[in-house]
Amino acid sequence: MGAVSPPYSQRFVEEGDLAPTLTVKEWSYILGDHISYGNTKIEDTVAIFNTGAASDCINLNSDYCQVGPGECYAVQSEEEFPCKDYRRRQQIIWDHLDGQTWAKAFRRHYNRKETPVTDIRFSEAGDFRTQHDVLRVNEIARELDDIVNVYTYSASSWLDWTDATHFTVNQSNAKGDFGDRNYNVVADPENMPDDAGLWCPFDQTDRNIKCGDCRVCLEPDGPDVYIELETKTSGPGTPEE
Ligand code: SF4
Numbered sequence: 001m002g003a004v005s006p007p008y009s010q011r012f013v014e015e016g017d018l019a020p021t022l023t024v025k026e027w028s029y030i031l032g033d034h035i036s037y038g039n040t041k042i043e044d045t046v047a048i049f050n051t052g053a054a055s056d057c058i059n060l061n062s063d064y065c066q067v068g069p070g071e072c073y074a075v076q077s078e079e080e081f082p083c084k085d086y087r088r089r090q091q092i093i094w095d096h097l098d099g100q101t102w103a104k105a106f107r108r109h110y111n112r113k114e115t116p117v118t119d120i121r122f123s124e125a126g127d128f129r130t131q132h133d134v135l136r137v138n139e140i141a142r143e144l145d146d147i148v149n150v151y152t153y154s155a156s157s158w159l160d161w162t163d164a165t166h167f168t169v170n171q172s173n174a175k176g177d178f179g180d181r182n183y184n185v186v187a188d189p190e191n192m193p194d195d196a197g198l199w200c201p202f203d204q205t206d207r208n209i210k211c212g213d214c215r216v217c218l219e220p221d222g223p224d225v226y227i228e229l230e231t232k233t234s235g236p237g238t239p240e241e
Helices: 006-015 024-033 073-080 084-096 099-112 131-143 229-233
Strands: 046-049 119-122 149-154 168-171 181-186 225-228
Touching: 024 099, 073 084, 099 131, 119 131, 131 149
Parallel strands: 046 119, 119 149, 149 168, 168 181, 181 225
Antiparallel strands: none
């Protein structure tokens, strides 16, 4: 029962706004078609869903982004791999569903899965665009609290993150003070201040320890994390890798 249902996706894209006519069961297949599991850096038990493409990211090339113009690995991967349209379809789905419906659809997808699902990672590409995004992810995390942990990374420091009471937030820029920890990109591990936090184990272990094995960014408690720019820009984060 874990098979995807291309006809639902095709119908959705071709006919546009079918939200009022679709059941939660139908949405669960559409959602299942647009959730990936694991990549070079993330364990296969982690479900990944983007609320948009990196190329459309609200923080792209702005002062809020943690990397400079032209350095975003996720944008580069969208040029290199055919994933931009997929992520744009994810945004269409995201913009059609309230939190409760998304959660109900995910639960059905989860119940069909034959392999373990431990966490949901929101936005390996793109970023939170509105306060509604924070509230919606929080509602999803609250609804699914009995089956998965929910986490994200964000540079949308202008939003009110006090609404993120049920999911883990890694602050990925140095602006403001929000979330559960800072996730810092440095050019060289030597740039990491003494006793400032944890150098990402993915870097330290030749990429053997992945997000999911290591749960620092997935759970609210834990130190700030430092990661090398080279790792950040080399591409982990694309479904194909
Ligand atoms: S610290 Fe752990 S959870 Fe965070 S990015 Fe590194 S491996 Fe992943």
